[in-house]
Amino acid sequence: MKLKYWLWLTQIPYIGVVTANKLMDCMGDPQVVFEADENTLRQTGILNKRQLRNIVENHDMVLAETIINNCRTLGISIMTKADTCYPDRAKYFDDAPIVLYYKGTPERKKRAVGIVGARRCTQETKKQVIKITSQYVSKGYSIISGMAKGVDSYAHTVAINNDGYTVAIVGNGLDICYPSEHDKLMQKIQNKGLLLSEYPPGTIPARYRFPQRNRLISAWSDEIVVIGAGKGSGAFITADYGDKYGHKVLYM
Structure with missing residues (x-):
């Protein structure tokens, strides 16, 4: 399920929305970020040492899956920047959230x-x-x-x-x-x-x-x-x- 990779990226410590957007612009997909090795991530030139370490060391999907389950229970939907319901006028700023929750x-x-x-x-x-x-x-x-x-x-x-x-x-x-x-x-x-x-x-x-x-x-x-x-x-x-x-x- 692709959604869990989007949520995973939003929960990495010290990876804010600007950095997340730079990674998406460079690598195209949060699953690609998840599966990339340390050297590939370093070569993007986007991450400082702490950010790089946090991505490499945080491959646990428990939090992302918990968010998905909680949203399902509470009737909350999730949109990503790849979804058509995310307005074009809002998605191209460097501080646009890559994930939004909605009802x-x-x-x-x-x-x-x-x-x-x-x-x-x-x-x-x-x-x-x-x-x-x-x-x-x-x-x-x-x-x-x-x-x-x-x-x-x-x-x-x-x-x-x-x-x-x-x-x-x-x-x-x-x-x-x-x-x-x-x-x-x-x-x-x-x-x-x-x-x-x-x-x-x-x-x-x-x-x-x-x-x-x-x-x-x-x-x-x-x-x-x-x-x-x-x-x-x-x-x-x-x-x-x-x-x-x-x-x-x-x-x-």
């Missing part, structure tokens, strides 16, 4: 807008979210956000209420609802769109994971709209990634 229905053909912003919203901010999200839904855009309190949750809700398609990208495993009070919203998003994470089930929310989540919101979007957020916020991190990826970024 719901992937839709790769629609244009997408990331709508992010303040956690604490004024009534005026809420009105802006409703207006802007409704406009994008009417144009056929997917609405992408992070299922956080405030602007994120309003954007998802407006998309659902207007029969739109919405994607929630989270910074934890999909067996965990964060924040916990969004459990009903999470189920609605799964039914009407897609729940997405680069983290396997059992991964708890942690502050350092949210900037990584924000980069995915940008990567999966054609445009970014920031509503009511202050500088230094997570929404501005999303916008910064949008600039890095060459996407249109609007501030409201």
Whole structure:
């Protein structure tokens, strides 16, 4: 089963997404990486000594197979960069995850807008979210956000209420609802769109994971709209990634 080799590569210590992508570009397939001898891996020029040692010494598939079994039990699907459901617009960045976990229905053909912003919203901010999200839904855009309190949750809700398609990208495993009070919203998003994470089930929310989540919101979007957020916020991190990826970024 090819999938286990993809998961194996994501679980090697000190092999981050950038290094994993370089290996895939060079060798084409994670199974080829798995089966390569030490000299072949060294000759790629990609790995430092610690990374090389970790790949050579870590050929145990128990963790990869455990993730597959856990996902099957929890109703979580897995996509790799080789799958057609992985959007082209998101897969060519050097920090694109080679594996993603999801619940719901992937839709790769629609244009997408990331709508992010303040956690604490004024009534005026809420009105802006409703207006802007409704406009994008009417144009056929997917609405992408992070299922956080405030602007994120309003954007998802407006998309659902207007029969739109919405994607929630989270910074934890999909067996965990964060924040916990969004459990009903999470189920609605799964039914009407897609729940997405680069983290396997059992991964708890942690502050350092949210900037990584924000980069995915940008990567999966054609445009970014920031509503009511202050500088230094997570929404501005999303916008910064949008600039890095060459996407249109609007501030409201």
